[in-house]
Amino acid sequence: MxxxxxxxxxxxxxxxxxxxxxxxxxxxxxxxxxAQYFGKNxxxxxxxxxxxxxxxxxxxxxxxxxxxxxxxxxxxxxxxxxxxxxxxxxxxxxxxxxxxxxxxxxxxxxxxxxxxxxxxxxxxxxxxxxxxxxxxxxxxxxxxxxxxxxxxxxxxxxxxxxxxxxxxxxxxxxxxxxxxxxxxxxxxxxxxxxxxxxxxxxxxxxxxxxxxxxxxxxxxxxxxxxxxxxxxxxxxxxxxxxxxxxxxxxxxxxxxxxxxxxxxxxxxxxxxxxxxxxxxxxxxxxxxxxxxEAFIHPNEATGVRRVTNHEFADPHKGQIPVTFNGPALSPNGKHIVYISDKSSTLSGTDNFWLASTDSADAIKKIVETGRSAGTEAARQLTSVGAFSFDGTRFVYAVQSKGRRAVRIYSFAESKDEAFSIEDEVLRESLFGIENPRFSPDGTQIVFTGVKEGQRDLYVATIDSARGLLTEN
Ligand SMILES: [Zn+2]
Missing domain, CATH: 1.10.390 (Neutral Protease; domain 2)
Known part of the structure; x- marks a missing residue:
């Protein structure tokens, strides 16, 4: 066999x-x-x-x-x-x-x-x-x-x-x-x-x-x-x-x-x-x-600089490179949120980090994944989050209970707002939610989703009173 x-x-x-x-x-x-696993099913x-x-x-x-x-x-x-x-x-x-x-x-x-x-x-x-x-x-x-x-x-x-x-x-x-x-x-x-x-x-x-x-x-x-x-x-x-x-x-x-x-x-x-x-x-x-020889390289003279440090990993020593993905720039240009597995306590998990654009060092980890069935994983390869136009909130897609969900992080409260896109009607019919963005007035979100094997754009209204999003 x-x-x-x-x-x-x-x-x-x-x-x-x-x-x-x-x-x-x-x-x-x-x-x-x-197969049998220890700790992960x-x-x-x-x-x-x-x-x-x-x-x-x-x-x-x-x-x-x-x-x-x-x-x-x-x-x-x-x-x-x-x-x-x-x-x-x-x-x-x-x-x-x-x-x-x-x-x-x-x-x-x-x-x-x-x-x-x-x-x-x-x-x-x-x-x-x-x-x-x-x-x-x-x-x-x-x-x-x-x-x-x-x-x-x-x-x-x-x-x-x-x-x-x-x-x-x-x-x-x-x-x-x-x-x-x-x-x-x-x-x-x-x-x-x-x-x-x-x-x-x-x-x-x-x-x-x-x-x-x-x-x-x-x-x-x-x-x-x-x-x-x-x-x-x-x-x-x-x-x-x-x-x-x-x-x-x-x-x-x-x-x-x-x-x-x-x-x-x-x-x-x-x-x-x-x-x-x-x-x-x-x-x-x-x-x-x-x-x-024909390339222009990122340096001060060209106005392009690297802000994170990928900490070169040697494959011969079994080292795994740290990755930085899904960057979003704040409206005033002073902050970025990115997805990275750096300093992860759980192997292979990605977290959302807030950092200053002046420095490679993260200010704080704003969303941790892999610890609960509500935030199993960031979609670091396929989805990017976004700041609201006033810079007070950050909208992102995450894997939640086996499905993609949209969440909003509030910087003022240092936590997720009271809602996420977990309305059962949406969850049952819509898959693969990615790349959410705020409207300029902060009342709506646009994102991509998959239904019947086809990818479309969806707009949802944020109803913070009910703690739900409804499909428009
Ligand atoms: Zn192959």
Whole structure:
């Protein structure tokens, strides 16, 4: 019995916190689907009515509200299937179950994956013996949804090819261990093939890595299988390999790697990894160096300065970088509120901090998350809060009882005001609330929300007498 798990990571920090559990191989008895945790349990807040949309290669399982989204999902999947099936020269023997959710909150609380899922996990591909499944939320942009669907689909092809090779007698433990170290190969392939190119984020990391000096050779990427090696450097390298040897060459390397391991598959193709590494680095230098020279850097002369200190973390020492996200500037320009995991007493939790724009040091922590079912988590990757126009209040989105809620913090009282968007009518019908903003007179709030798998704008009136928001 073998079990694979691919977690698609949306960011470096969550990748590290989530652990490098990209491929888990277990032998002997099947792993229980529901894992046990100390101190943390996954709570399911919402019950859904499941339907299935079936195509030639997929069985897409979804909530009854999501028929249109499920149709789009099957079209995207079948389109990527046709492309990957040709590049990787492989066909599925039977349709793959796919589970989709309207929002990331619902995905995080799902009962299919026993493990706790972080905000940074974009999707999961899992193989347990005869069971195969892809599990993912759809509350991001269409472009990102297509990317995550197709990224996970590449992992399904990798699993299919791996299982075929095991059936032919390959040693699953040995090959599985090697594949799980060569994450730049496994994840880089999923990133490159799902996009068909290199995305702007990866270009940015490559330029920064070249300038600051943290680019890695293929050997170093194998020794440090973290987010950078797996996703960004991996994508850039697989794009280079695809251009040099053709995408079908990647398919041939993958098939061979499930028989003999990644490095020996390169030897089989008469590619010396050290020479390839040197050629690739020379290419990176000649591509990005001229761009770096044309850059304007943040400094006093350009009027741009850094106000927080990210405290460089060394991945070789297992250090996790502190992150700063979701900034909001006060109307008078003297204060900022940001979301950060710095000084967190609970690992992996983000808090809202108030700071002066003159100094890196926070004045105080205004909202602490992760301690109650009312404020489980900030949405640091997708939502930004805002000051009221008079600067006396701060409106923000938080995960509350498994759903997104809007809260208002009052600086005068140093606490949340008497209300939050927890009205049951709204909570039952509206998901994924993000990016709230005050009206100039402070009586209304606009925010984005998801209903029937579609993102819309919503305006709510603040009725502080009743302590509720009502939908306009
Ligand atoms: Zn992946």
């Amino acid at each position: 073998s079990r694979f798990r691919f977690n698609h990571s949306r960011g470096s920090r969550n990748f590290l916190i989530g652990g490098v559990a990209i491929i888990v191989l277990a032998f002997g008895a099947a792993q229980p689907l529901t 996954k709570v399911q807040w919402t019950s859904l009515n499941w339907h299935a949309t079936v195509t030639e290669h997929f069985i897409v399982n979804h909530d009854e509200q999501m028929h249109a989204a499920a149709q789009r999902t099957t079209q995207l999947l079948e389109r990527c299937y046709a492309r990957f099936s040709s590049i990787l020269d492989t066909k599925f023997k039977k349709p793959i179950p796919v589970f989709i959710w309207q929002t990331h909150d619902l995905f995080q609380e799902n009962w299919i994956v026993g493990d706790l899922i972080s905000e940074g996990t974009g999707g999961i591909t899992e193989t347990l013996g005869g069971f195969r499944r892809m599990i993912l939320p759809l509350d991001v942009t269409t472009e990102e949804t297509e990317h995550v669907l197709c990224h996970e689909l590449v992992h399904e092809f990798q699993a299919e090819i791996f299982l075929e090779s095991v059936e032919r007698g390959s040693s699953p433990r040995q090959i599985g261990n090697e594949l799980s170290r060569a994450l730049w190969f496994v994840e880089g392939m999923a990133e490159y093939l799902s996009k068909g190119s290199v995305d702007p984020r990866t270009h940015t990391v490559m330029r920064d890595g070249l300038e600051v000096g943290y680019l890695r050779s293929i050997e170093k990427m194998s020794k440090t299988p973290d987010y950078l090696s797996a996703y960004r450097f991996g994508e850039a390298l697989l794009w280079y390999i695809g251009n040099r040897y053709g995408d079908a060459g990647i398919g041939a390397l993958l098939k061979r790697s499930t028989e003999v391991g990644v490095f020996r598959s390169f030897a089989w193709a008469n590619i010396d990894p050290d020479s390839l590494s040197a050629e690739w680095q020379a290419f990176v230098d000649s591509t990005y160096r001229p761009q770096i």
